[in-house]
Amino acid sequence: MDTRLNKYSKQLIVINSIFILFWLTISIFPFIWTLWGSFKVKADFFSRAEWTYALSGFNTLIETGATTTVKAYIESWTEGEFWRASMNTMIVTVSVVSISLFLGTLGAYALSRSTYKYTFYILIAALIFRAMPHITLVSGYLFPFFQLNIWGILPTTIIVLVAINQPFTLWLLYSFFKTVPKELDESALIDGCSYFQAFRYIIMPVMWPGVVTAGLFSMMLAYNDFTVTALLLNQENYTMVPKINAYLGTIEYGGNYMWAVSSVVSATAPLFMIIWFFQRQLISGLTAGAVKG
């Protein structure tokens, strides 16, 4: 590439840097502020008198004897039973990711290798399914689930989340398998493998980059879901996000508000760490979506 093209004037560099700093402040600061505030008491995080109290921890010092406190964390994890919610989130996330990858790889592999016309209609149907707002699906679940008496438990929610997740997983893995050369498994077929064997021994070893990306998106859906979990689980089985909302619903005493703040931090931190590691896959997945609709 010609280097002259990428020479920037000093002004441009300055303006650009200022803009990026400004943008980063907007996107990151709210999280840093919440992290900082979660170690204070409510009177500081929401300080009527003087907002700098949130920085200095004026009331925190009076109430607890130090400028930072982990009281909200300890209380929400024990008394607030956030441990249970996080365990449920773990169960739901791990199950949803593994089941939906298992179903998705099989389906997407078949779609990418079949030359018949119906693959096209299946993909279009998946696209339509993907666009359905989750809440409209939930309104269809509730009545049958009550009748069948399977409402409120984790397995139901897991299967529902897997199904909701399938269209996107199928599309993503379909475009990934299209990039895997056909000759690979065709040669195995000629050597006498069945399609399942070809999938197991030829495709599985090379599919991990695509699977990681698809798994990341399944994870984000299961981990972040509010609509499905809030309406399909009973209070006891709540995952983290509906649990946080439940803390807010009960503001009889001031402590609960800080429970929500500290739980937001507890719930967000692991997610950010995972994304930090898999950032490249996340972006490649989003881009694949852009190319393939």
Added chain:
Amino acid sequence: MPHKTFFWFIFPTGLAMLLFIGLPIVSSFFQSLHIENQQILMEVENCDPFGCTTNVRVDVEATEKLKEENPLGRFNGIGTYVDRNHLAFDEIGEAWNSSSSMGEFKDTVLNLPFYKALLFTLTFCFTVTPPVIFLGFIVALSINTLAKSIKGLIVFGTILPMIVTPLIGSLVLFWMIDSQGIIGASIQILFDDPNLSLKASSNLTWITLIIYGIWHNTPFAFVVFYAALQTVPQDPIEAAYIDGASRFQRVRYIVIPHLYPVATFIMLICLMDNFRVFEPIIGFSAEGVAQSLSWMIYQDLRNENKMLFGSAGATSMLTILGIAILLTPVLIRTWKEFRTER
């Protein structure tokens, strides 16, 4: 691949999608044609020394029995669709006849729950999307100029608002704009008005929600634009440079035309995603002044003891209709792409 093998490969995922996406839509439609059972009333005569009085009471036993026999309620046809809480044809007709001016008519209609929610949903959709595309493009352009060593870190910072779930994202912002939070308090000082609160007026709440929407959606537009920027051909840019085009002219006449299809894609996805706006309304506790279609469904279903399946079903069907309209261009696009591929 032979049909039989294909079938076994696609069967598990197809079954999951049919059972839990296809069937619920049908079930939702079926529910929307029914309405909750009426309570059975009975007259009870109470006699005391001063005479007899008749009271009307709910016959609990008979109501329970009816509910057991007919859990979905009684058939109502399209009654739920046209009732006051949905399309409200009667109310609109009445308003048309009784209103003296267009403005009055408009006010009456937009006070009906469904139209109120539709107005907010559409306003949200169409005011969030253009700034998202614009901002996403600018951020992508400026991050693209950075040195490779710091790009990763900055891209990570940029995509954070998109990663967190809307409920948490809106809560985080909500706590800051609270009149006792950092931004809320600063605004009060800035405008020297101790009673100013972003939660107080409905206009300010709408603006807050829209700003949240832009904050949440821009990273997505950024990522897609950023990836597309890597595919811009270098030759025409170089040629333009030799011909003396300024940096702005190169972006305006070469880069932007190259990105048009990508921008259309972002716009459609943004419109579709924002049409289901729901979690921010809960996060910002904005139920009072801003309702969306999805929020209406949630409201019908959240009460465990008295769920309005019929009403929720009808709103769901109308929402799906809206999505279908927004989805048509995407479908046509995919259709064409597929045709050319073969």
